[in-house]
Amino acid sequence: MEIDEQNAPALEAATTFAELGLAPPILRALEEMGYSIPTPIQKQAIPLVVMGRDLMAQAQTGTGKTAAFSLPLLQKMLPHANTSASPARHPVRALVLAPTRELALQVHESVLAYSRHLPLRSTVVFGGVDMRPQEAALKAGVEILVATPGRLLDHAGSRSVQLSQVQFLVLDEADRMLDMGFLPDLKRILDLLPSQRQTLLFSATFDDSIVGLARSFLRNPLKVEVARKNTAAESVEQVVHKVREDDKLEALVRVVKTRDIAQALVFTRTKLAADRLGRRLQRRGVQAAIIHGDKAQVERLSALEGFKQGKVQLLVATDIAARGIDIVELPCVFNYELPYSPEDYVHRIGRTGRAGASGLAVSLVAPEEDRLLAGIERFIKRDLKAVPLPESAPRPRTRADAPGHPGSLAAPRSLTRRRQEPVCALLLPPLRDDAPGHPDPGKDA
Ligand code: AMP
Numbered sequence: 001m002e003i004d005e006q007n008a009p010a011l012e013a014a015t016t017f018a019e020l021g022l023a024p025p026i027l028r029a030l031e032e033m034g035y036s037i038p039t040p041i042q043k044q045a046i047p048l049v050v051m052g053r054d055l056m057a058q059a060q061t062g063t064g065k066t067a068a069f070s071l072p073l074l075q076k077m078l079p080h081a082n083t084s085a086s087p088a089r090h091p092v093r094a095l096v097l098a099p100t101r102e103l104a105l106q107v108h109e110s111v112l113a114y115s116r117h118l119p120l121r122s123t124v125v126f127g128g129v130d131m132r133p134q135e136a137a138l139k140a141g142v143e144i145l146v147a148t149p150g151r152l153l154d155h156a157g158s159r160s161v162q163l164s165q166v167q168f169l170v171l172d173e174a175d176r177m178l179d180m181g182f183l184p185d186l187k188r189i190l191d192l193l194p195s196q197r198q199t200l201l202f203s204a205t206f207d208d209s210i211v212g213l214a215r216s217f218l219r220n221p222l223k224v225e226v227a228r229k230n231t232a233a234e235s236v237e238q239v240v241h242k243v244r245e246d247d248k249l250e251a252l253v254r255v256v257k258t259r260d261i262a263q264a265l266v267f268t269r270t271k272l273a274a275d276r277l278g279r280r281l282q283r284r285g286v287q288a289a290i291i292h293g294d295k296a297q298v299e300r301l302s303a304l305e306g307f308k309q310g311k312v313q314l315l316v317a318t319d320i321a322a323r324g325i326d327i328v329e330l331p332c333v334f335n336y337e338l339p340y341s342p343e344d345y346v347h348r349i350g351r352t353g354r355a356g357a358s359g360l361a362v363s364l365v366a367p368e369e370d371r372l373l374a375g376i377e378r379f380i381k382r383d384l385k386a387v388p389l390p391e392s393a394p395r396p397r398t399r400a401d402a403p404g405h406p407g408s409l410a411a412p413r414s415l416t417r418r419r420q421e422p423v424c425a426l427l428l429p430p431l432r433d434d435a436p437g438h439p440d441p442g443k444d445a
Helices: 024-032 040-051 065-080 101-114 131-140 149-157 174-179 183-192 208-217 245-258 271-283 297-308 342-349 367-380
Strands: 055-058 094-097 122-125 144-147 168-171 198-203 222-225 236-242 264-267 288-291 314-317 332-335 359-365
Touching: 024 065, 024 101, 040 055, 040 065, 040 198, 040 222, 055 065, 065 094, 065 101, 065 168, 065 198, 094 101, 094 149, 094 183, 101 122, 101 144, 101 297, 122 131, 122 149, 131 149, 144 149, 149 183, 168 208, 174 183, 174 198, 174 208, 183 208, 198 208, 245 271, 245 359, 271 288, 271 314, 288 297, 297 314, 332 342, 342 359, 342 367, 359 367
Parallel strands: 055 198, 055 222, 094 144, 094 168, 122 144, 168 198, 236 359, 264 314, 264 332, 288 314, 332 359
Antiparallel strands: none
């Protein structure tokens, strides 16, 4: 059976998590986190996973996919929940594989939050950091293990983890795992798992390679889908400025200022370009940080944390590093360089305008990139008309120029956090000076 127009509405009729049949301790955690209504992918996936079916789910980060697989798996593991100190009573039952360290960390934070009222243990392992603390956590016993493939194989090789009791396997962002060349690692991991298991594959796109992966790893899977692969979110305003390569830095700064952009992800194609742009922004006094695959783990985490706390205004990132970073209500994404693959364009701009919030995606397109732009237009089936850069009209110095105001290109002030949410879900838009109780931002200081 496939989820199609006929049966999807019945599954989506549930309007609360309780109607999806989740147990009270899970419902309590969700309530504390402020989740009241399941997202479309959650409504579709949760009942099917609870039923025990394999799943191919097409959903991007931002749709609530982590809860869509974590919640039903927690539910299914309830009979095994126990408070025993013995590692033997806590074998790995659910294995979640993620392509990047950031995504693995984020998924684990969510799992921890969802399972906070259950005696089920979880941990996360990823490369680039000391293996020993991870070994200790694994040896103590965990029911849920979130891992990047390479580091998991390292642990399996040194026998610090046993995978023979895994009942549930989740392949998160499977398309990205294939893009990153993880297929051989995935095959080796699959060989370590029991063949009797439930497998859930999540991917933003479903091209032939993913279908092939599903064919070899999944059994009679159901397909669920929440967004078509080449549709850019309607709520994202897509703006193109034609700019010479040499003028892009000025153009970026000008758009940020004139549009009062509090924080943005700025995409480059390569690590080298990300480093170069980040450094040039920093030299201009902009609070910029850089995130890409060659950065040490501590640097990547501190850049992300700075961004989430609002200390970093522009986070310069490559596609792979930015994948899976969960950022709530990010107002703007810049394509400082257009990606080679149109699908990456859709992923990039999908980082903004989530859950109905309006977002802005600004592409700075040099003449050499016209062909890439044409490819993107064909892919999203939409013309992206270039418009002139906004005028940077000189204006009197106002409160808006003060550090901390959105668009100031100086450090935004610290952000308030929503209680009870996992840390990774905490990038809120900075408080605006025009919020109730604040002075009129238009008045001169
Ligand atoms: P994900 O797509 O799993 O990365 O989730 C995106 C963001 O949505 C995360 O910050 C989650 O905490 C949040 N989220 C997931 N499901 C819900 C829900 N049903 N209600 C409110 N927030 C949610």
